[in-house]
Amino acid sequence: MFVLGIIGSIAGGKSTASAILQELGATWINADAIARSVLDRPEVVEKLIGYFGDSIVLKSPPKQGTHPQIDRAALGKLVFGDDDSKRLALLYLESVVHPIVRHEIMSILKQCSQQQVQVALLDVPLLFESHWDVACDSIWCIDAPLQTRITRVQQRGWSADELIRREANQLSIDRKRALxxxxxxxxxxITYFTNIIRQHWQSLMQSLSPIGEVNTSVVHDSHCL
Ligand SMILES: CC(C)(COP(=O)(O)OP(=O)(O)OC[C@H]1O[C@@H](n2cnc3c(N)ncnc32)[C@H](O)[C@@H]1O)[C@@H](O)C(=O)NCCC(=O)NCCS
Ligand SMILES: Nc1ncnc2c1ncn2[C@@H]1O[C@H](COP(=O)(O)OP(=O)(O)OP(=O)(O)O)[C@@H](O)[C@H]1O
Structure with missing residues (x-):
């Protein structure tokens, strides 16, 4: 199985690229989606309310359930920022969520391998920070200029500051590009982007042997498991 890591800037287009690659046959492992489902678990909700208090509880939850749900925007305001208390709060949140996400990703990768998936797509925003890069055979970085990305996030209701605050908690885009x-x-x-992704996918397919084994002449050893 070939593991392709997808990384980039916020709103650079990682999810868009992953969706195109999924259409082309890759199996998309989406860490943001996994992290979202972790935040729905009652035991996680309970821990987080214990630490952050009731201000992170969703006041009018769309799903009527038995346990409280997290107000993601409210939690985001408490953990993204450059003061010490926010940094500590983010560390706490990550200490609860990341081990579960890691475990989920490991078990999905194992399933993919058992099912002889040809290409597993590891779409993990914190790929290098969480050391998932060592599991990747190749890493693609999807980026766009800051102003373009600001326009994109504004369409999802974020300010430019929100984008910058979050990105400050990640490896710089220059490092991501270099790595x-x-x-x-x-x-x-989007049409142009789709075509570019398609071309790179075709090159990747050509570099893999028919049974899906990695052609070691074109893959960096340092990224192999
Ligand atoms: C704080 C939360 C609730 C805010 O939720 P919200 O719906 O506003 O954002 P969402 O989860 O869709 O994330 C959007 C983007 O923010 C960035 N981001 C999210 N978490 C982090 C983090 N811990 N560090 C740096 N950037 C992050 C990523 O680029 C991500 O793609 C949420 O981001 C969260 O639970 N974060 C901790 C879990 C985590 O680290 N997830 C990242 C993938 S494992
Ligand atoms: N080439 C493009 N032209 C116009 N809009 C685009 C283009 N590429 C992506 N978008 C849009 O920009 C937004 C951000 O893209 P996407 O969600 O793929 O980025 P991302 O890197 O996954 O974001 P995040 O870091 O928040 O997870 C989406 O609304 C997407 O539809």
């Missing part, structure tokens, strides 16, 4: 095997700039139309 990746391939950098794809997503600063044009």
């Amino acid at each position: 990746s095997d391939l950098v794809i700039d997503n600063n044009s139309s």
Whole structure:
């Protein structure tokens, strides 16, 4: 099985690239989605309310259930920022969520391997920070200029500051670009971006043998498990 890591700037287009690659046949492992489902678990909710208090409880939950649900925007305001208390709060949140996410990703990767998936797509925003890079055979970085990304996040209701606050908690985009095997700039139309992704996918397919084994002549050893 070939493990392809997807990394990049916030709103650079990682999910868009992953969705295109999924259409082309890759199996998408989406860490943001896994982390979201972890935040729905009653035992996690209980721990987080114990630490952050009731201000992170969703006041009018869409799902009527038996346990409280997390107000993600409210929690985001408490953990993203450059003062010490927010940094500590983010560390706490990550100490609760990340081990479960890690475990989930490990078990999905294991299943993919058992099912002889040809390409597993590891879409993990904190790929290098969480050391998932060592599990990857190749890493693609999806990026776009800051102003383009600000316009994109504003459409999801974030301010430019929100984007910058979150990115301050990640490895810089320059480092991500430098550490990746391939950098794809997503600063044009979706159609153009789709074609570029398609071309790189075709090159990747050509580099893999018919049974899905990695052709070691084109893959960096340092990224192999
Ligand atoms: C604080 C939370 C509730 C805010 O939720 P919200 O719906 O506003 O954002 P969402 O989860 O969709 O994340 C959007 C982007 O923010 C960035 N981001 C999220 N968590 C982090 C983090 N711990 N450090 C740096 N950037 C982060 C990522 O680029 C991510 O793609 C949420 O981000 C969260 O639970 N974060 C901790 C879990 C985590 O680290 N997830 C990242 C993948 S494992
Ligand atoms: N080439 C493009 N042209 C126009 N809009 C785009 C383009 N690429 C992505 N978008 C849009 O920009 C937004 C951000 O893209 P996407 O969600 O793929 O980024 P991301 O890197 O996964 O974001 P995040 O870091 O928040 O997870 C989405 O609404 C997406 O539809």
